[in-house]
Amino acid sequence: MIVRSFIIGGLAAGLLAARSLAAPASPVTAEEFVERCKTDARFCRIQIIAIEQVLEKNRKACLPASVTKDAMATKVQDTIEDVVEEAPDIKTGPYRQFVEQIVSFVWPCAPIS
Numbered sequence: 190m191i192v193r194s195f196i197i198g199g200l201a202a203g204l205l206a207a208r209s210l211a212a213p214a215s216p217v218t219a220e221e222f223v224e225r226c227k228t229d230a231r232f233c234r235i236q237i238i239a240i241e242q243v244l245e246k247n248r249k250a251c252l253p254a255s256v257t258k259d260a261m262a263t264k265v266q267d268t269i270e271d272v273v274e275e276a277p278d279i280k281t282g283p284y285r286q287f288v289e290q291i292v293s294f295v296w297p298c299a300p301i302s
Contacts, residue, residue, distance in 0.1 A: 197199045198296055210262065216283070216284055217283065218280060218281050218282065218283065218284060219269060219272070219273050219279055219280055219281070219282050219283070219284045219285070219287050220273055220280035220281065221243055222236075222269065222284035222288075223269060223270050223273050223284075226266055226270070233262070233266055234259070234262045234266075236288070237259050237261070237262040237266065237292075238261075240285060240288045240289055240292065241258070241261060241262075241265075241288075241292050244289060244292050244293055248298050249289075249293050249297075249298065250292045250293045250296045250297065250298065251294050251296055251297065251298040253296070256296070261292070261296070264295065265288055265291050265292060265295075266293075268286055268291050269284070269291060272287065272291075
């Protein structure tokens with residue numbers, strides 16, 4: 190009985206420790222994304238670059254050779270932070286949509302007329 194209690198206690202402690210070490214939940218809203226970017230720049234960069242690559246593949250955005258992926262990610266991150274700060278009603282919108290809009294607006298494949 191005592192051994193069983195130790196085993197159950199050990200498993201419970203292990204689960205709690207694993208839960209505390211788990212990665213934070215993936216952001217969904219623009220506000221969550223901005224907050225996550227403030228604490229995890231690598232995560233932010235990876236997410237922005239992944240979105241940009243899909244847009245580039247579909248010819249919805251064309252990053253010039255003079256703009257590095259890091260510079261693009263930094264500009265997008267700064268822009269989305271500014272937008273969320275200036276337009277609070279956007280905070281609850283899906284961050285992926287805003288990243289897509291920023292990238293395709295700043296680096297369109299065709300000139301904007």
